[in-house]
Amino acid sequence: MLKARNLIGVVGLSFAIVTTAALADSDVYGPYPVTVKGYSGKKTNSVSYSGQIARHALHDSLKKLASKGNGKPNADLKAKMMSYFKGKDKGRKIIAPKTKGSYVVKQTTIDEISKKKNIAGKTFKGSIAGMPGNMTGPELVAFWIDKASAAKKGVDYANGYDYGQLISKFIMGAMMYNQAVDNYLDEKLGAGKKPNDKPYKKGKHYTGKEHSWDEGFGYFGAPAHTLKLTPRQVYEIAKQGKKSKPKKNALMFADYNKDGKVDLKSEHTFGPAYYAAGFDASVYGKGNGTKYLHTIVKAFIDGRQLITSAGGEKLSDVQRTKLRQHAAVIGANWQKVLAEATYKYAGSVYKTMGKLQTIIKANGDTKKQLRKYIKYWGELKGFALALQTGKKNLGETATRLNRMIGAGPLMPNLSQVTDIDSKGNYVRGQGSSWGEYMLHMAKVQRLLVDEFGVRARNNAISGDLADLAKKLGGGKSVEND
């Protein structure tokens, strides 16, 4: 009996080592062996970021809910949205991402991914200078949820807000980006914080540093096997087949363990990674050979391997310095992705303004373009605010972004939200001229190039200027006649 148990133990251990070694592919984030000293449990893989994936699913679901309003105050909808934002209740269904055709999603409830998770608790608590009312991050989202629940399909045509977009893009910064770059990849890399020679929490099978790093990776939302895929494929995964030919390709790209289902915990593409992939794959425009996605994921993997290699010992100063270098690469590239997105939507807002102007001049029907305009503006504003939730205060750059974009879009009747009163009503006034606001968009793009060095530059407003200038040649000349 004893022998049999020993045998099982030996076989089990060697199996664990063999599989871990076999799967410890340097192109995939995990599995990584358990290194916690004295760990007596059965787990063999120390990777864990299901809490972050649960929050991604809460975020995607909340965005979906934001468009369910019927135009009248709706307490039920508001309560439901709040439960996805602030609640920790059991039994919340995943509203998005859900199975779509051949793209079969393994989990159907939030609890299957991770229990008792919410967004509000992890949302940036500083005051958001880019919106009136001096609200903190969670207050602002709650304010938007209240408005969204009362707006028809989540859109306010009078003031120009698309709440789904605002909420979603803002959370991509205030939760995902902020938690990763300002917390897990910053404070928690300190020598005294979450040391590597102790479990993250008592009894856990991962060390403090391992889990901190995993959580950062989780917030980025990339499939663990991203480096096995092209950015285009990672993008198609997020689209769940909508952009794939044939549609089932999306499942093929995502399903790394070939069980026929997409495990949200490690195989799906969420928000930040989706945008990084989009820019790199030039799906929004001609692009410029950026490599945000692979650079970020590679840095995450390199960092995690470094931590794993410490074998459960405290990290030396040299190791932590190296780790901080990987974190810096991640932070810088992630910031660029947000800046690229802000840039892209400033361009979309600008283009739609041009179209609206033509339609208005011809006394045409603006409804369709207005809908687009409000959507793009929501994405622009959401990303511009997201950009400001990083590790560093952006100072004057933030002030300029906020002033140029304003608290609301300039509406065709030249009104613009300027404030929110104590009851939460918008206060509007006469905004700038149409041309001036268009110019603001051009300047926003210029600012983003100057301050963040965005390179993909999708929807560039004055992009062809550079091409034409180059073509004309002869800028400097000593020729005459």
Next chain:
Amino acid sequence: MDLFFFDYLRELFGPLLNPQKRIFFGFLFAAILIALGVQVFLYRMQPKNALAELFSIKIWLSESARADFKLMAVNQALFLGIAPLLISKLALATVLFEALHLIFDGRTLLLVDSPNLTIAIGFTLSVFLLDDFTKYVLHRALHRYSFLWAFHQVHHSAETLTPFTVFRAHPIEALLFTLRTILVQAITISVFLFFFGDRADLLTILGANAFLFVFNAVGSNLRHSHIWISYGRFVERLLISPAQHQIHHSTDSKHFDRNFGVVLAIWDGMFGTLMLAGKKQKLKFGVLNGNQHDLSSLYFLPFTTSVNAIAKILKKDSKRMVQFLKAVSRSSGLVGAILLAVSIFGVSFSFGNALAAELNIYSHRQPFLIKPFLEAYENRTGTKINVVYASKGLAQRLQAEGTRSPADVILTVDIARLYVYADKNLLKPVISKVLETNIPAHLRDPENRWFGFSKRARIVAVSKNARDAAGIARYEDLADPKWRGRICSRPGSHVYNRGLIASLIHTSGVAAAESWAKGVVSNLARRPQGNDRAQIKGIYEGVCDIAIINNYYFGKLKHSENVEHRKWAGSVKLIFPNQNDRGSHVNISGGGIAKYSKNHKEAVRFLEFLTSKQAQQLYGAINFEYPVNATVPLSSELNTWGTFREHKMPILMIAKLASEAQKVIDRVGW
């Protein structure tokens, strides 16, 4: 250094391989073929002799030609250093592109249905024409003005001409041509991109502007040569032939100031400087006052010549200058005394300030409007006042600063904006008998948090030419369909219009206000735009006959330093509406004390000062606003506009009904 040398070699020899440049080897080769063809077939020369003449050592290795090469070598090195200092055409194009948005208030693409090729042809042609024309203009200026000719004569001092003589130029001249290129390209790029988007494209042959390529391919290099090629009487009116350009270089005085053009002869034709080549002539090249070929003379002499030329020009005006300086020196005693007094005063003032009370003001009102009040108050009390000015965002700033805020006093215009501060609980109630006495109850907060300090009336301006419009007596009249297409207004969402609509809601309810607003909108002559001044301009320009404005805009225009503005004001007549019933709608400028003011007493004293006779008169004198203090007489200017009866509703209601008014505005599309 290695890098510099590499760059230098590329600059020097790169043009030989670059089809954008005239001395591209292909163009040189074409020129040789054309020259030989002309010599052999037209002038019946032996091919051997023709070749010998073409490559004559007397020409190619003359002292003059050697100077060309030296200048070319030095200039290229110089420009490597200068070019990065110049504004880039991309930067200039960007600024122009952005400015166009303001000039045309937005951006509407033109000729959306035209084929891309048409736009590309238009762009390429425009670049070519503007480029050629500005070359003509600059070239002519280089001959016309002695201080510029000083530099250009370096080029003309060439006694033998080879294709490389094109590089024989003083760096100052090269700089002028470079700036010209930047300007021309920036203008065409920005304008075309603005109106045609990414369809603006350059038609190229081997990467060079197609038009210029053709010009260079058909022998432009022979312009600087001894080969006489005339295009004949007809073509030479359109295109400058090599012979015509050689005439331009001739030392014969009858050839002076002729044929400035580069590619096209039409500019010379238009401005009377064209000379056709005519029969083959033997020409002598160079300048009359001695041709220099040593580098130091070529580089440095032009500076002294140019400075002398400028001095000569200045001398003409010098008499006036001398008189001016004499006057200055005469009054210098007085100036010195003033300076001394000012500095003594300044020192004592700043010393006094170290002890004096301080007051921090957050103001939405423009600095020039509140400065006289602050100065008057400082003079009276010695209090030091600091002002933070911003047109928007101050309430948010105050809110964010919380208890740490240095603000004592808030000053703003419009009750709705003032109310925002009270609504956000950013103001502290003030107990002051002076304020209560000086400000009528309907113009201050029942809870004493804010106070009106001046009144501004929303009135109607009508064209002096529109007799019928003079009959307008009430706001309600503006909704009458008989004014269809005759009213100008700024957007409805502006606080001034929103305030007026709120007053109508207060008077007759939402439905009536909405039907009024609907009527006004259907009477508009154009889409609501601009500020109140722009509406008076609209009347002056005949766009409309009637406008709704705040009274002081009329005063500002009437007393403007700009003659145009005075003309606008002169074209209208003011009507104070509803004089026989409730009175004209007024709004206020006002203020209050910040909740966390550290200088509360001083702040109260300042608010009281603003209602004093001295300050109340200033409102009228500076900005044509009406005093709230009933004991203060109107300024003489305001008196001439006539007294009026105001609508005495509680001003607070304007703010409270703002949101309702905004809904009306949205519904009627104002």
